[in-house]
Amino acid sequence: MGSAEEDYNFVFKVVLIGESGVGKTNLLSRFTRNEFNHDSRTTIGVEFSTRTILVGDAVVKAQIWDTAGLERYRAITSAYYRGAVGALVVFDITKHQTYDVVDRWLKELYDHAEASIVVMLVGNKTDLAQAREVPMEEAKMFADNNGLLFVETSALDSTNVEEAFETILKEIFHKVQKQKQRSSQSNTVSLASESPTSTAPAQAERRPCCVAL
């Protein structure tokens, strides 16, 4: 196992995408630092955060890429999807427009990421229930039809934030486990990101994407 203070078995790269202002940065800060900032700054480009959680017996380090929501940036941010094993597509339940474009975000995602990427649709800002524009059933049905996980959250009052990230990380973990079983049978694919040793803890970091699904 790793020699440093950071012992982990897996590194999962997860991207946060969705329209500007839906609360991606606050979802992330709620999950990684339990913080919510009413006056958070616009994200330009990409920002990063990590958190390590336990899935079963395995220590999983989530490496989360928080991207800028501006449409115009997509040309440059699409490179950030490479190697991602999970994605949270976030919309604001009080702004229908942010839900309408989920389709486009998904297309963008599937264009640049592995087809096997685990995707979760996240309706954020449930604390503003009185201003809801997107009915939960509608979003849930959309998610079911498209094979996405679905959850509604509030980064402000913490509702479901932990659950959202845990669910997607568990789902990724199970996919990886299945992959591992298959690969041990065929003896061809190795999971390079598993159990970084003291000599190469960096390897998992460098290629979080190498958890091939």
Added chain:
Amino acid sequence: PAALPAAPLAFTDVNLNSRNTYEVSRRRSAPEHLPHGGTAPAEPAPPPQEPAERARHRVGIAGAGSSFAEFFTRNFFTKRTKELKPAVQSAPGWKLFGKVPPRENLPKDSKIIQQEYEARTGRMYKPPPPSARRKNIEFEPLSTTALILEDRPANLPAKSVEEALRHRQEYDEMVAEAKKREIKEAHKRKKIMRERFKQEENIASAMVIWVNEILPNWEGMRATRRVRELWWQGLPPSVRGKVWSLAVGNELNITPELYEIFLSRAKERWKSFSETNSENDIEDAGASVADREASLELIKLDISRTFPSLYIFQKGGPYHDLLHSVLGAYTCYRPDVGYVQGMSFIAAVLILNLEEADAFIAFANLLNKPCQLAFFRVDHSMMLKYFAAFEVFFEENLPKLFLHFKSYSLTPDIYLIDWIFTLYSKSLPLDLACRVWDVFCRDGEEFLFRTGLGILRLYEDILLQMDFIHIAQFLTKLPEDITSEKLFSCIAAIQMQNSNKKWAQVFASLMKDNKEGDKNHSPAPKS
């Protein structure tokens, strides 16, 4: 301490406790009237939502004539003092060096306990000899410290003589130790104050040179060695806006009248936008209307997310409408560019230093520079050229770190996008960002990339110990205690020469490669 009189303002010190703190000082009276470091009586309490741990960064704006300083003293300051008065008056125990004020419900003041002890034991209370250098340090041990001198409660066995003596001794030691700490702290504060005075004196003398010599002979002097050196030191805030305006120029020949025209167009658009049902419009006119509306929405969204800790661009803040106006007018002036995130930061910095129309003129001209145009049009292939040129100088200047980044496939776009889009105003403390802008106005786009390399150099040792995610996290969220002296000495050490080729030549040859490459094989964006 009494609340500061609202007028006349011999000295004002406004501190907003925030990520980017503005401190406005006008100092005409003798410095000895000043209270000691960080103890300006009118220092406002941080706004309630402000995270206390945020580092304080300061922008000193010294001297009269700065419209910004005047703005603050006129509007902000007076308002703040009024708000603050009750708080100041209701804090009778407010101590000079910010110690926890003894609360009223505390049973005894340590001095009283001590005096009682002296009376009981018959020993004379000898006040500690006041330090000759620091007469104004009124040392007072914390109330709890002196509890050790108290007799035990009646239900417990009384102290023996030896025990009482030992307690006395321990008490004295504690007092001496605490005093030593206080004095050390005070010296540190005094040193900082001295440096600040010195800095402000430098700014004041530089201001005289800028106002009397350089600005009247701008074209003749701007390129001289003396001016360039003075420029590198940082522009005095009172001439900053003026010099930026002159250096950015007005190639686009925008007049204040033209600004008014675009502003009124923007206002009409906002009106119709808020009157019509947006969904109908999307049906009617297709994507362009939707885009434009998205852009208006985005401006609204971003304004409140621009320097949020300053509390001046947010809704209801003094510069909210101004920022809205400049950005709105720009989207009408350049619909081909429109509003792109990052712009709000640039406009905000300009608004802090220039009058409205001048801020717009500088904004439009600045964004018309090749590098800014490439980024704000999100011209991916051009951006990659800039990144490639940056990497040439990165490898040249910091080969070890360059290889380290390479080994993690950590590409410059990860950190440069934020830095270049906002011209460092989001990533660096505001005062430092302004200094970067100063030299950017002098040297052009290459200085933006040089600054980036300066940051990498400053943190090279730390970065070499980090892996991908930690580097990425570190560079997209730089430490808040970064100082201008350290950063600028690192920037100065960066050579913008690559085997005798300068930035512009390196960039030009990369552009040429691209064209030749296009002929040979289909362009595959290397990203």
